Amino acid sequence: MNVDMDDSLNVLGETLKPCSTDPVTGFFRDGCCNTGPMDHGKHTVCCLLTDEFLEFSKSVGNDLSTPRPKYGFDGLKAGDRWCLCADRWAQADANGAAPHVVLESTHINTLETIPFEILRLKALDVN
Numbered sequence: 001m002n003v004d005m006d007d008s009l010n011v012l013g014e015t016l017k018p019c020s021t022d023p024v025t026g027f028f029r030d031g032c033c034n035t036g037p038m039d040h041g042k043h044t045v046c047c048l049l050t051d052e053f054l055e056f057s058k059s060v061g062n063d064l065s066t067p068r069p070k071y072g073f074d075g076l077k078a079g080d081r082w083c084l085c086a087d088r089w090a091q092a093d094a095n096g097a098a099p100h101v102v103l104e105s106t107h108i109n110t111l112e113t114i115p116f117e118i119l120r121l122k123a124l125d126v127n
Contacts, residue, residue, distance in 0.1 A: 020081035046105035056097035
């Protein structure tokens with residue numbers, strides 16, 4: 001399934017900007033937090049990862065830092081940008097471990113799960 005980035009909006013109501021191409025992120029591995037019917041996890045929140053978040057995620061069963069060469073996954077580290085599942089970000093936020101958010105690269109569908117004002121509190125690109 002191809003997703004046309006020009007049709008995707010961010011939480012600011014503007015054209016969705018890329019999140020990361022190094023490492024390549026997104027459900028569709030297109031560098032953007034695009035989503036669609038196949039994306040059951042809703043990988044829509046563009047984040048700047050922290051050690052605190054990576055440790056939290058591992059503690060709840062989603063180890064993002066360990067390389068998995070079999071799947072072409074090098075593992076993530078603090079400072080990487082990554083499209084997180086909206087529910088995982090909300091869970092981390094409820095536990096004081098949510099990473100910062102890049103609003104211009106966070107898909108508008110995130111607002112179905114997380115209110116804008118909550119995202120804005122952790123935003124890197126809006127004061």
